[in-house]
Amino acid sequence: MTMQAAHDVLSTRQMRAVLAVLERCEELGDGPDFKEGLAEAIARYFDVRDVTFFHGRTYSTIFDDPAPVLTGATESLLSAYHERWRDKDVFTLPQARRALTENGFATLDELSRLPVPQHSYVVDYLHPNDMDTASAMHLQLADGEALIGMFDKVRTWEASDVVAVRMLARQLRARTVSVSVADASVDELAALTPRQREVAALVSEGLSNAEIAERLFLSELSIKKYISRIFEATGHRNRSELATAVLRHDRRASA
Incomplete structure (x- = not known):
């Protein structure tokens, strides 16, 4: 209406x-x-x-x-x-x-x-x-x-x-659709391992699974598993949400 x-x-x-x-x-x-x-x-x-x-x-x-x-x-x-x-x-x-x-x-x-x-x-x-x-x-x-x-x-x-x-x-x-209501002081990536953080950072750069696999000398299947576990740990539903969380984390770290 x-x-x-x-x-x-x-x-x-x-x-x-x-x-x-x-x-x-x-x-x-x-x-x-x-x-x-x-x-x-x-x-x-x-x-x-x-x-x-x-x-x-x-x-x-x-x-x-x-x-x-x-x-x-x-x-x-x-x-x-x-x-x-x-x-x-x-x-x-x-x-x-x-x-x-x-x-x-x-x-x-x-x-x-x-x-x-x-x-x-x-x-x-x-x-x-x-x-x-x-x-x-x-x-x-x-x-x-x-x-x-x-x-x-x-x-x-x-x-x-x-x-x-x-x-x-x-x-x-x-x-x-552009509003985030979670507490900004909470680190959404805190539960990730160092390797998972590395994969998340590469996702935020817009790299595909194949490109990330090549960069880290891993198989594409391994990258798929990493990303699946990252989604599970953070609650994010897609690469765009994850990339936003990484950028938010980086801004807080540099502040």
């Missing part, structure tokens, strides 16, 4: 909320400030009691975020979530993932026929903690993916509300 078409569906209040969040994000830099600022803006302008921001290298690792942004009722629940509920989160379901990655926003009410574990998550975890309504926004980032969770005791998402948040998600996605 275009901005003009949205004007025909959304109220003045909803349009102002979308624009206010976008304007706030333009003021934010990378890193934790972006996470906290976006969560705060959504809570304020869309009148949501509790907003969370979980980040991961891939969609499936979002739910393992050890240090998400948490607000309100969610702040004291992280340990219980990690210990018992993260693999039962309703937004881990394939139908939720499809809706989120395609549309940018999904509500609990849109998910039908919850399996037993996810039903238990809603009844035994969300409801007792005054989170009777739940929804999430999905964003693609320069360093992974994120889910912004929205929880409240009572919150009815009208059809126009859903349109507003989905429009916000589309607009945010155009911005967040």
Whole structure:
């Protein structure tokens, strides 16, 4: 939906909320400030009691975020979530993932026929903690993916509300593809061996596997194995992400 078409569906209040969040994000830099600022803006302008921001290298690792942004009722629940509920989160379901990655926003009410574990998550975890309504926004980032969770005791998402948040998600996605939210002080390459760092550096120079193999006097198969292990150790999904991480590491080292 275009901005003009949205004007025909959304109220003045909803349009102002979308624009206010976008304007706030333009003021934010990378890193934790972006996470906290976006969560705060959504809570304020869309009148949501509790907003969370979980980040991961891939969609499936979002739910393992050890240090998400948490607000309100969610702040004291992280340990219980990690210990018992993260693999039962309703937004881990394939139908939720499809809706989120395609549309940018999904509500609990849109998910039908919850399996037993996810039903238990809603009844035994969300409801007792005054989170009777739940929804999430999905964003693609320069360093992974994120889910912004929205929880409240009572919150009815009208059809126009859903349109507003989905429009916000589309607009945010155009911005967040260049945003990194991981703590810049964390060395993403710390877990690599010296040889793996050497291979990663050559990847960042744009060399192919064959060229790296020739440079290091190794077989191309060995280089493929090295790169696979590097991806596994760092969580990066492709050569471009790895190259960005190497350049970021080098900038910190020379600062």
